[in-house]
Amino acid sequence: MSDTVDTTAGAPEGTTPARRPGYGQLLRTPGAWTFLLPGFAARQPFAMLTIGIVLLVEHTSGSYGSAGIVAAVTGVSMALFAPQNGKLADRFGQRAVLVPGVLLHAVSVTALIVLALAGAPLWALFVAAVPTGASIPQVGPMVRARWAAVLGGSEERARLLPTAAAFESVTDEFTFVIGPVLATALCTGVHPAAGLVAEGALTLAGGLLFAAQRRTQPKVAQRRGTAASGPAGSGRVRVSALSVPGVRVLAVVFLGIGSVFGGMQVSLTAFADEIGNPGVNGLLYGVFAAGNMLAGIACGAIAWKAGPRRRLISGYVGLTLAASGLWAVHSVPLLGGLGLLVGLFIAPALISGYTLIEALVPAGARTEAFTWLTGAVALGQAGAVSVAGQLADAHGASAGFVVPLVGTALALATLLVLRSRLTPKASGLVAARGMGHRVPVAVD
Template sequence: MVNTVDTTAGASEGTAAPRPGYGQLLRTPGAWTFLLPGFAARQPFAMLTIGIVLLVQHTSGSYGSAGIVAAATGVSMALFAPQNGKLADRFGQRAVLVPGVLLHAVSVTALTVLALSGAPLWALFVAAVPTGASVPQVGPMVRARWAALLGSSEERARLLPTAAAFESVTDEFTFVIGPVLATALCTGVHPAAGLIAEGVLTLAGGLLFAAQRGTQPKPVGRRAGGWKRADGSERADGSGGSAGSAGSAGARVSALSVPGVRVLAVVFLGIGSVFGGMQVSLTAFAEEIGNPGANGLLYGVFAAGNMLAGIACGAVAWKIGPRRRLIAGYAGLTLAASGLWAVHSVPALAALGLLVGLFIAPALISGYTLIEPLVPAGARTEAFTWLTGSVALGQAGAVTAAGQLADAHGASAGFVVPLVGTALALVTLVALRSRLTPKAPGRVAARGMGHRVPVAVD
């Protein structure tokens, strides 16, 4: 009889040995060579939407128009991010990053010039498409580098959950700095300064990150009968992770073919609805009270909650699995978001925003942890970009809806968007939670990100 070790359980690993800490993770040889440029290159993800909203609202006077342009950027990024991830898996991260950041810098420049020249909405919409499509997927690429760096030995593999938490903390930290920086530049320097800074950071950080060739995962190339790595080694099933999680042997299929990845992609739309709804609604709220600068403070407090919760999640050796943590996190997020529309003072909104932020990081970390055993190594960047793209898509829809509601009914109406988005995602998660467990008949003990060949447990 063969028993299967559930990689989502988490309890056995938590009791077998103390969880490694951030200090041990950051002492991993080669880690800082991609962490520092990666941090600079991922800042634009947090600055782009708010930079567009503030610039277009300034030039057009409409939150609805600003939301439409920002949404076009988000939808474009959501559609193209997984394709960028596929190309990075197949040809290498550098081959995708270098032309991508160059195109992004040109597109942001065009969008800025059009907005300042009073171009019609359709022209801004057109310019927003390549702007979003070319956003570098640095976060997923950094996660893929951690997987490649840590998955080479059993000792290092114990650091994989810590790496997942650390990356979520880094993501949240960018959402503390990015919107505050963009808002300060737009309100204190020039309405276009936030978007210009976003383009410069993308170009500089992206090129520096791409230059770190030593830590990028080895690309895979397609050939008949299997997949061939750059070093000449092969895998018939194209994976180093969970069998059955990415299709049958001999054919490398998209990460989206995995049922659990599809569920998580839908669920992450709800997280995007929080980011988008909060950005527009907080901006509108600050305008309503006659203090535009309060927007950066309020969003910074909200994002600080994300970061603090992320730090705590990475430091805890959890006794419950990530699936249950994801459901609990979403339940708390929905409950906290339910009160946003009824708050009308800065201190109260800051306090509630902090509470909302505290539930986002656990949901993000749990989602990324769940996807790791589901997807083989050769499709890992693509899988991560599906989640990133879903957040962007949810953010795009929320920006549009919240902008229209804020124009028609005030900032309070815009805060309904995060509530609706998280509630729908929670219902989906509860209904389809069984698909988040890797189904691998007759196998395996897999650990971490599923980077090694699994071993049957008798």
């Protein structure tokens, strides 16, 4: 089965697909706003946490190095535990995971704040950082799973899935535009701990309100006697999303995207310091994020003729080429323009990857699959922050920009070699061969 069908648009490649529904129609979906608004509040803290930790720990310890390590511990912890949270949500329901999760997160963040303000040793901050990261509510993947559940009831609604994927990408990027700004303003204008206090409060309030929306929660797959549904794993007992080869490939691809986020954050900061204008850092990262937002909006409005796998490969090739020039740029206008270009290629890659999950993974494991991708981004970002920071300290900002290049190049190589694993398996029909014997027959 070749990548000739866009599973999200339902039109073969090379033909003119029907006009894709727009954002207005998507947002008129019954029940959508009941989970979108609290979901936005609950996912906003994810963008505030890292910068809030850095600003607080740097204030109390006087060391950006220590602050970065504590933030990295939080990111790695989130990356390791996010898929397990997603698996539990698929198994027991989102509410059952969210309520204890947000309560634990509020307690952990409070402990981290108290320890930092008390001048506790670094190891104590690590101890608090682990549950803080592990308990970050995976609201973004849960919202995506709710879209899939709400829109999966009919063919007409299913045409909105690509638009929903684009809308979620724009929402994610919007949080990364305003979240760090809000946290920084609170930490510098109110109190060094104010950013983390707001993060914990928003997580608690938004998470509990989101969990209360039971009507749009995806149905929980039965644990026994039920075959997994969907294009991947039909007729099989539900298994982990990571057992799907395509999910493992996409996780590697999203590691590369995380390396772009982490490498850009550190290297742009180092570049701004090198030129003696620290304030330009926010402008440059804002341009980069704006490119991502604009591309996400466009992706949701275009009725693509190419399938999601082909779009993923094309977008990733463009992302790698754009990232390859970052290390050689030494002026603000050129770096801003190239950063905009990098951002423009990230959204198509992210959206195509999330769209492929709909075709590769059974409905009962999609939240877990989404969290594997989210965790991969967080893990790639944590690693990139550490490596880029060391390179920038030793060799300057230009060396830090090598991290996005290497990360995307390695991920692209993996994608090209293993791209066949991103093709959904053909649906099977059951042909009877005697009483009680059924043999699956592949349909071309």
